[in-house]
Amino acid sequence: MTDWDERFRSGQYPQDTEPSEMLRRHVDALPEGRALDVAAGTGRNAVFLADRGYRVDALDGSRAGLEITRDRAAERDAGGRLELVQTDLPSHAFPTETYDLVTISFYRAVDRLSDIKESLRDGGVLYVEHHLRSSDPVESGPSGDRYRFAANELLRSVLDLTVLEYAERIETRSDGRHAATARVVARKTSGPRQSYPAVGKPGTGPDDG
Ligand SMILES: C[S@@+](CC[C@H](N)C(=O)[O-])C[C@H]1O[C@@H](n2cnc3c(N)ncnc32)[C@H](O)[C@@H]1O
Structure with missing residues (x-):
């Protein structure tokens, strides 16, 4: 059994059922097809995407998290579009050019990011969000800086993609705690001319981590 x-x-970790706010805002403009949710946890993003018609591979090391994900997907009749994979992410073998969308929410996958980007099809989109180092006091996320992104670190790590939205900010969670987060939506395309579909305006969704 893992700590997770x-x-x-x-129930010590908040089992949020709401998908990530930035992902939800972009989803209508994202390519359809196959999705990968890295470190799916209890499945808020994986189930959301399966519910929207994606065929989703949900990866996590926690059996308990995957079981909750499975039950939530079944409640929405989306279980048939969800493949649950218990795996250790540092050594996971990511397939190449397979996914139209990859999401990584509150798991610091920096060592695997180049393999994860390779797993995107041309035109595929990467969504990443994670805790950020902050000089302001924040109660949410890892206690030390080691497992947080430095300023602009996430942005620099996706400069080989087309960045559609990037944000670093302090936010107040629904439980009143503060969090410092970095988020990016970026597409695997290159060239001087790109398309930038309209998306909704940023809000303060009930993300957690
Ligand atoms: C903070 S939770 C985030 C869960 C989910 N993405 C969300 O945003 O709600 C981190 C997740 O990473 C998973 N995890 C941590 N280390 C892992 C590893 N080495 N291999 C696979 N999963 C891991 C945990 O089991 C947990 O589900």
């Missing part, structure tokens, strides 16, 4: 199994089974 314990956190999910005990």
Whole structure:
């Protein structure tokens, strides 16, 4: 049993059912097809995407998290579009040029990011969000800086993609805690002329991590 199994089974980790706010704002403009959710947790983004018609591979090391994800997908009749994979992400073998959308929410996958980008098809989109180092006091996320992004670190890591939206900010969660986060939506395309579909305006969604 992993620490995350314990956190999910005990309810210690907030089991948010809402998908990530920036992902939700962009989803109508994203390519349809196959999606990968890296470190799916209890499946808020994986189930959201399966519910929208994506065929989703949901990866996580926690069996408890995957079981909750499976049950949530079944409640929405989306279980048939969800493949649950228990895996250790540092050594996971990502397929190449397979996915139209990859999401990574509150898992620091920096060492695997080049393989994850390789797993995108041409035109595929990467969504990443994670905690950020901050000089302002924040109560949410890892206690030390080691597992947080430095300023602009996430942005620099996707400069080989077309960045559609990037944001670093302090936000107030629904439970009143503050979080410092970095988020990006970026497309695997290159060249001086790109398309930039309209998306909704930023809000303060109930993201957690
Ligand atoms: C903060 S939670 C985020 C869950 C989800 N993405 C969300 O935003 O709600 C981090 C997740 O990473 C998973 N995780 C941590 N280390 C892992 C590893 N080495 N291999 C696979 N999963 C891992 C945990 O099991 C947990 O589900």
